[in-house]
Amino acid sequence: xxxQPVPLANGTFDQLITLQPGPNGILLIATDPAGxxxxxxxxxxxxxxxxxxxxxxxxxxxxxxxxQVMVSGTLSETAVATLDGVALSVSGLDFSALVSxxxxxxxxxxxATDPAGxxxxxxxxxxxxxxxxxxxxxAPAEAAAGAGITLALQASDSGALTLVELxxxxxxxxxxxxxxxxxxxxxxxxxxxxxxxxxxxVNFEARAYD
Numbered sequence: 209x210x211x212q213p214v215p216l217a218n219g220t221f222d223q224l225i226t227l228q229p230g231p232n233g234i235l236l237i238a239t240d241p242a243g244x245x246x247x248x249x250x251x252x253x254x255x256x257x258x259x260x261x262x263x264x265x266x267x268x269x270x271x272x273x274x275x276q277v278m279v280s281g282t283l284s285e286t287a288v289a290t291l292d293g294v295a296l297s298v299s300g301l302d303f304s305a306l307v308s309x310x311x312x313x314x315x316x317x318x319x320a321t322d323p324a325g326x327x328x329x330x331x332x333x334x335x336x337x338x339x340x341x342x343x344x345x346x347a348p349a350e351a352a353a354g355a356g357i358t359l360a361l362q363a364s365d366s367g368a369l370t371l372v373e374l375x376x377x378x379x380x381x382x383x384x385x386x387x388x389x390x391x392x393x394x395x396x397x398x399x400x401x402x403x404x405x406x407x408x409x410v411n412f413e414a415r416a417y418d
């Protein structure tokens with residue numbers, strides 16, 4: 209075997225061979241007592257490198273209100289890609305799958321197994337937030353024309369607030385861009401128009417975005 213004698217036992221043999229990374233050619237020559245011989249060869253590839261998984265979408269920590277997200281990416285070599293044990297569609301070295309999301313944080317792990325059995329994986333965290341922010345806006349029930357009043361605004365969200373706006377009779381008059389806090393509370397001054405007639409109403413509306 210590769211120029212080295214191999215002992216036989218009832219016409220069979222076992223021999224441990226040290227492989228080098230990449231292709232390894234193995235040549236077996238059998239010779240009988242009369243000097244007749246025959247040969248057989250094969251090539252064994254040693255691959256101990258796991259495939260690299262790169263997730264291109266969605267991005268890490270992304271937030272969506274949708275119930276599903278398209279996960280896509282690439283593999284460094286030919287491999288079977290799975291998500292939670294379910295095989296993904298692979299075209300060449302590209303994979304993709306439409307994945308259902310639970311409310312809240314979701315960790316999606318793609319695992320790839322190459323023909324040699326080496327495994328590689330990558331994960332991405334996606335947050336599903338399908339619940340709108342909670343809002344509470346209070347104002348005096350009555351006030352005189354031209355008077356200054358105070359509006360009490362409270363907003364909260366299971367994730368993070370990004371913008372809060374106030375409208376009077378459909379016209380925006382105040383807004384605040386937030387830096388991701390989950391709660392917001394503020395008392396805001398507002399001056400009623402002196403031209404309001406008796407019995408006139410001002411409709412205040414608050415809007416919040418996550």
